[in-house]
Amino acid sequence: MVSFFKLLFKLGIFCFFLGSIALAGAYFYFSPKLPDVESLREVKFQTPLRIYSQDEKLIAEFGEKRRTPINFSEIPPQFTHALTAAEDSRFFDHFGIDIKGLTRAAFQLATTGKIQSGGSTITMQVAKNFFLTRERTFTRKFMEILLALRIEQELSKEEIFELYINKIYLGHRSYGIQAAANVYYGKDIENLSLAQHAMIAGLPKAPSAFNPITNPSRAIERRNWILKRMHSLSFINDQQLEEATKSPVTAKYHTSDIELRAYYVAEMVRKNLYDKYGENLYTDGYKVYTTLDSSLQSSANVAVSNGLIAYSERHGYLGAEAKWDLTQESMVEIQKKLNKTISYGVLKPAVVLSTGDKEAELLLKDGEKATLKWEGMSWAKPYKSVNRVGKSPKKASDIMATGDLIRIREKDGELHLTQIPKVQGAMVALNPQDGAIVSLVGGFNFTHNKFNRSTQAVRQPGSNFKPFIYAAALDKGYSAASLINDAPIVFHDKKLEGNWRPENSSKKFYGPTRLREALYRSRNLVSIRLLRAIGIDTAQSYLDLAGFDRTKLPNNLSLSLGSADVTPLQLVTGYASFANGGYKVNPYFIQRIENSFGEALHTAKPLTVCSECTEEIPNKAPRIYDEKVTFLTYNIMQDVIKRGTGRKALVLKRTDIAGKTGTTNDQKDAWFSGFNRDYVATAWVGFDQPTTLGRREFGGTAALPIWIDFMREALKEKPENAPSPPEGIVSVKIDPKSGKLAYPGQSDAIYEFFRKPNIPRGYASPSSSRQSNAAEELF
Template sequence: MRIFKRILLAILALGLVGILVIAGFYWAVKDDLPSVADIRDVRLQTPMQVYAKSGELISQFGEMRRIPLTLDEMPQQMIDAILATEDNRFYEHFGIDPIGVARAFFGLVTTGEIQGGGSTITMQLARNVYLSFEQRFIRKVKEAFITLRIEQELSKDEILELYLNKIAFGQRAYGVGAAAQVYYGKPLKDLTLAQIATIAGLPKAPSTLNPISNPARSKERRRVVLLRMLDEKKISREQFEEAANAPVTARYHGAQIAMSAPYLAEMVRQEMVDRFGEDEAYNGGYRVYTTVNAHMQIAAQQAVMNNLHLYDERHGYRGPVAWLWGKPKDGKKPQQQPATLALTSENQAWQPQQINDYLANQPVIGMTVPAVVTKLGEDSAQLIIKGGEQAALSFANVRWAREYLNEDRQGAAPQTIADVLQAGQHILVRKTDNGWRLAQVPEPSSALVSLNPKDGAVDAIVGGYSFALSQYNRAVQAERQVGSNIKPFLYSAAFDNGFTLASLVNDAPINQWNPGTGVAWRPKNSPDVYEGPMRLRKALAKSKNVVSVRLIRAVGVDTVAEHLQKFGLSPDAIPHNESLSLGSMSMTPMQVARGYAVLANGGHLVNPYFIERVENSDGEVIYEAQPAVACASCADDPSRVTQAPQVISEQNAFLVKQAMNSAVWGGGSWAHKTGWNGTAWRIQRSKPLINNVGRNIAGKTGTTNDVKDTWFSGFTTGIVTSVWVGFDNVERQLGHSSMHPDLDRDEQPISGGEAGAKTALPAWIDFMAEATAYTENNGFDVPPGVSSVRIDLDTGKLSKNNDYSSRFEYFLIGTEPKEFAESNSAPVVFDDEEDGSIF
């Protein structure tokens, strides 16, 4: 009995010591343990995703790839594989495996280091969520207490679901949903048993057992997982054999981007970081829905890239990227510095595998794909294209390639394909409707911005040819001289200061002596043609520079500068001199589009925006745009919507719109030899665009004097778009191109000097032909306060004729001409013979 009492006392003493030890450990680590609320609100660090308005994924930002799934959304085989491999008694134990803990304690006693243990799913979750992976005893103590608390607060299913969404699987994939996408490019539910077993084997060592970097070890680990599933009777012997012998099919898959819009995505990323901070923005699981229409965005990107390739082709071919074998013909060297000049020691032709290995390391930039010429025929070249495709490049898709000499000169047209290509050349090609076409990365840059003029929502935005080539977003960052794109704002000021569409201004040369500089200022038209007295409708449509100079003199530079501020322009950016009339001011394409939206929507200044709403990881809307809307009737019910400020009158906007409409459709009578075209007459050739909107199009070209910047900006009632083309190097001019003697009109619709009508307008047309199918486009309705009377085309006075010599013209009520044109009456023409002007 005495021995029994001593044993009992010893057990009680040891138990008390154990309790005190546990209590001591708890006291030592209690401040580091998560609260009950923290445990029940474990946050999955999910990346920020950016979507188009209609739900297409544009981009994903964040270090961790994660696709959260509920337990019900996970295949049972995945659950079985994880449990069989990681913790087959998961639903039976209380969170801690006594055997594992004993093993860890024994390792500590014998080696002085933690060797392993704590292998239950709950303990792995505790370590993964709250602790580091360092092998220290105190960490194991914390892990045990956290495990017990997790088991108290969460059900087994909740623990397992959290584990399967939280655990790392390598390649920055966290959770089984992301792992399925990263390794196999498809949803978890679509994986085979072999693929499921591969993923289930990764938590033990995601790096060393990775099927991409170490397929052999991954296959061995997959077999272990399958054996454990077989032992647990979760699969049959036949299923085991089939899955164990399956090939390793894993390869890296990026996020499932449905529509690439990198410039827009970067704008969203920066906006979200500014709002929430970098860590929160990247890992908070936000879903950002933009205002862009996916169809319009794709059309915008295609239009910009195609247009730059057309420019580059008419200015000539700069040569191959590199020679891989063979000597350059006639001693010529590549026009471009080669990215790699890799000659074999024997200078022999490369084998297909060598070529494929080389091409695998060459970048795809925009529409251009690297290829190698392997053989020349009489009228085609044989290529190996990146990715292994073997294709023929016809001479029809090469004959554009006259030698590039400079921006203004091109060499002779090639007569055979051998005049352009040689075997062994690394070249670039692009895919067209007519097959592969010889290409080069365009040297100029371009930008496009398209807005909904009603509320400023960005419908499409392109900041350059390729985001991979340059992250500089020219749509919102590049302030370039706008040239004649400024003129609609100037005419708006004129209509507010006594001028009408029928006012005559003298289109004649100006020669103004400046005694201060000793130099005469001689602004010129482009082309350098002068037509004498001209109605303002026609002057804007034909973009007469000297008429704009006379208008700014008549209205006053300061008055015009103040009026321009109404279009959202900063007063500090507006030059207070007469060069303003010729577009010396610098603006971004976004600023131009915003200003033109005022004209399109009836005089309201809207604020461009590109984020429609933001949802958190639970799908709750935490931000939704509330844009001010261009709506004249909204003032009657301000609770319904915020009204955008009316900065110019609806009537003023209508009159400017009319003159811009004539830039497209011209005027006069071609049958009576009085017909004329505006600078945007090429729009008339676009049947798809005309089918969508009829004649309800208004626009304006823009070209700087030295042709360093070219523009076209225009609108319908439902969409306003501005396109810019130029070199990033502001010293470079866009130059000239000569007519190619061997190309027909469809292949080379443009030659001569570059200009807004030739260089920027084609991209605008291509985009708008697609975009207007997705917008509401109504007619240019005549607003109240505007009358229409028949005028004489020569004098701008009232006309009694009903023929080609007259037309109906719009006027603000009260500004209509009061006199009829008579055969012997002289027209009233504004000129400014002061200051030494010559007419």
């Protein structure tokens, strides 16, 4: 018997040495094929592009994988306990492999011929996730073990754990625990409860099977098993176990936490950077900080939306978007169809369930029912054309019927019938001191139509162009008091394809008119005569300095009426020179770009106005216009608001704002561009396929209200900021009729600003002034 045990012992030793030789041989065979573990220190996780406002509000996220890598120090200890309890309870003690787990896996392989449970440690899973395939073979498993041993030699436990929790897939496009916390709970991992930590810790084993959204019952089983494991390992006490086990499933799908609607700008950023970074843009974790001010962008969003809805509603109701037969479909099917109907901003879909005399019952997208009162729908005269609406409705059934798919919005706390506007608009605002785009809206709704009208819509600016013609004339020696005849004129010009008989919008003529009054009253015939006097080439050169494309400037007198082709962004950039005292700035929207490590790859260095600088400094904006000319132009445009076509802006109760309306032929485009020294903004309204907005729609009707709504919020906390007269500008009294110096004691004399060389030389005569007043009274 003793000799038998000796024999068995010797056989065991022989098998051990034979196994050792086999393992050593396998090691030397596989070892050269192992990848460089050191590369894990340089690993780059696929992280989406994220775009922010200047005040760090998230605007957009581009990329297939939602991932937010975090450091080990940011992982809550409670989650570390939950994950190790679920995946590898001895992780912080073993050397990369778990002998007990591997023995179990080897026994399963020997008895079944297949690997059923891998016996994998977290370190082995890191080896597999970063370097190996997911095939279940002995070769891959052995490579995994060898790699795990090497990883443990090269990296600390904390580094290994950090790699694991940032790499793993956890369902619903989420990679890593931070992304999973955001997706399932809308919070960061550090803000989750014990039950929620355990729920996420249960996902690596099978993200689909244990998913709390798609399979909550199995997810609870997995979570509670992990909680019991945590209790058995003394990570939590009895009370924590009981409370967490009783916690209900609170997970629901959370999209990226977009904090600011600025989709047109987000697309501008994406397109701009894709040319440089290619597909890596969506995976390398870039963060882009734009120049947008979140409060100003929100104000612009609301202003454009309200302005276009107001235009749409004052031209009548277009009717239901669709008609659904409620007798042929169940309410469940109707609700499903309604849930699939896209909401556009504040415009929500609803289905009419029934109509009463002065109200209608609606089914809303959230499954609730609501009553639309008469006050919210009585506006809805039927649309006939842009110039005509039908009769006023008398009852709800005159407007809608059962089964109508309609749009509603909240107004003054009540539901209000509305519709998706067919008209479009744009608004862009800059800081005139450096060209930073602080807000930009490219249309009514990006989801509805992605065409960016602020940067891509090339339209005629109409009278919005006149300030540049007047400024060029002031630069050539004209003054605000210069008289130009507002009288009929006919041009025989081959470039204009025959006779041209321009008119004022009022169809009236007013005779000799001071330049100031001609601009704030937007007199077309004065602008034409002024352009003819200074020369088209002079005006084009002046516009060229402001950044307008000279090839798109007409080479005829129609230039004075704004027949050039410009975008809202080009126009607002030109106006910035009036707001900042005559300097050229370039619009920009990317302030800073960072890589995934927070290192700055790009920081904007814009041309910046520095009027007080006596020496040349880097990136100093060049002066393109004389400061005295821009002061006079600014001052005249203040009168556009005080007494001209922009009088609606008096509601802002500010004396420092200036601007100009613009309306093109047949009211196809409506504009307002205005500013003070803090902000310059342009609003545009029109149809994508140019057609009339209606005979009562002008720049002051359609575009100015949008500008007012924006500036009301933009300037709310800003003190008055108008420019002071620069050296060389004087104020003298003049006769308002002749533009000459006022005679002593003249009662109707007014003050006017002049450059010193342009002060009138003669005085008005009392008799001519009285005759002018008498003639005015006759008319």
